[in-house]
Each structure stands twice: as structure tokens, then as C-alpha cells.
Amino acid sequence: MSNDQSVLVVSATRSEAKHVPDGTRLLITGIGKVSTAIALTRALSDGPPVDLVVNIGTAGALHAHHSGLFVPSTVIEHDISSAELTAMGYPVVDSWTLPDGDGTVLASGDTFVADPIRRDELARRADLVDMEGCAIAHVSAEFGVPCRLVKVVSDSADEAAMEWPTFVDAAARELGTWLRDADLVGRSVVAPG
Template sequence: MSNLALIMALPNESKGIFESAGIEVHYSGIGKVNAAFKAFEVIQKTGCTTLLNLGTAGSSHFNAHELVEVTQFVQRDMDVSPLGFPVGVTPMETEYPAEITLTPYFSHLAQGICGTGDSFETGLPKVPCDLVDMEGYAIAKVCKKLGVRLISVKYITDGANDTAHLDWEDNLLLGAQKLHALYNAHFV
């Protein structure tokens, strides 16, 4: 696919596999602010028309080691409910809905709703979602605002529970291998 740029949160998620294959990866760092800034920078720098977000996520819905295409992003940590707003809704935001929907790209992958928040989730999110990450919603919003297509696939590393931090680290290499194989099969 021409005009494609690849963004991931951390080098831990690629384990050097993408770079060894000569694939340029843009790393955002952790969290929504870093992700938004980097997504904007990558789009401006590369002129890409499609941004591919590959990375890891936790889920109590999908099985560990599964690849899931995100078809919608929500904010699991936006909570202004004391002022009467539903959890997940940014107050006074009229231009974009709280849910950012993506057009599916893959027909063979499971699809899910990803809840993004600036915390490592170890329980049930306040907003209904199938998997959780820390960057996706911000990347999706930047892409939506700039008219760039976003394709996002997450490797499920953990159950978003009390052992999530251990499982995440243990499963990074296998995740990088599976994400690289997907990239090679569909974008090379």
C-alpha cells in the first residue's frame, strides 16, 4: 500500500523485528498526549494517506495471543460525570462523536472496540469495550481530523487483570512476530 506510515507505541512492541526487515517504524511513546503529537508529526512529515497502528492491548474478552482489528475507539478515562456528562464523552466536543469508528481492512481478523486511557488497565473499564490500550483513541482522533485513514491491529498480550503487567512483558516477542507476519502478508 503506497502512502502508508507505521506507528507503534514502543520499541518493545516491535522487538527490532520491523527495523531488521528495513521497515520504518514511528514510535509515539506511552499515552494519549504522546500518541496525538507523534501521529500529527508523522502525517505532516510523511504525507501518508493511511496510518497503520500496530501494537499490544489487554482484553478480558479476546484470548491472549489473538490479533484483533480495532473498528472503534473510545476513551475509557474521560470522566466528567460529576458535571452530568456520560463517561467517555468529552464535554463541549461537538465536531466529533465520543466513538471514533474505523473502516475495517481485514476480513480474517476478529474485530473489537478499543478503550484508550492513560492508565494500565487491570480491571473492567468504565466504558464498554473489548480491549484496552493507552494510545489508539488519540491516534484515531488526529487521523479523523486530518482526513487520514487509520488501520489498527492489536496483539492481545494479557487479560487486563492483576497479572497484566507480567503477561504483557512475557508476550511481547510473540506479538512482534505475529504483527510482522501480518504486515508482510498485507502491506509489502
């Protein structure tokens, strides 16, 4: 990554961004698709130019063999009735392909997945689940800005997911290390959140 590129690192929570390197241009959006879409839209509309959006955060694993850090190749919005809306004549985009991914699929929606039955349903379509990735991809695409999603597995999207707060710091450390290694340092800008 060239240091002359303007990179905006986006995180839903300050705890997930706790170990972002100093000097990184950072936007904290709040949890969920709506707050994320609003915050990123404002940043891309009103802020300095952005060449790349990098979303860092945690994700639930939808398969037992998934752990560690992932850079998804595809993100799908799992909680919108796209097939039904399209059938009624209102086509909905609910999937985005991302460059430089590792082949994993991230299911994204406003539902905090802590139910094994819901996890198993999502596992038929995806590898990981989060609450902001599709909003990042959607807004970035609307502005013509490439984006990359970087997720660390924090839980298994089951009953244990309610322990998420206890796992966030370890995930944040891994995300901070990834950012340092990727050399994604720019000007520091933090939005309220």
C-alpha cells in the same frame, strides 16, 4: 494494499515493533495518548504525505474468550468525562469508527488496566483495552487520513498484566507477520522514542 500508497506504521514502543519488516515506514511514539498524539501530529504535519496510518501494538483482553490478533472496528476513549462535558455544553468526541475492522471495540486511555474490577467495568463497553488507539484515531481523523488499529492480546487486563514485558516479543512477531501478509511496506522513517 497498493505499494504506491504511503503507509505509516505507528507503535508506542520499539519492543512492539521489533519484528516490523525492513523497509517499513515506522514511527515510535512512546506510551500514552499525549506522547502518541504529539508524535503523530508532528509526523503528519512535517513528514512526507501519508495515505494510511496503521497502529500496531498490544492490548489487554476484557473478555476471557479474546486472544490473538484483532483489527478493531471502533475505538473509544474510556478515561474522559465526555457525558459530563457534553452536558455542560462542551461536546467531546470519544468514539471513532474504523474501516475494515473485525467488529471488536477497543477501549483506549492512559490507565494501564491491571485491576479486575476496572476490567469488568470496561468489558461492558469494549472487547480490548490499550493506551494509544484513541489518540491515533483522533489525530488521523483531524488530518483526514484513514487509520487502522491492529492489536495482539498480550494479557487479560488483570493482575497478570504486570507481566506484559514477558509477552511483548510473541505479540511483536504476530504483528510483524500481519504487516508482511498485508504488504504494508514503504520507506523507513523512525522517530525518536
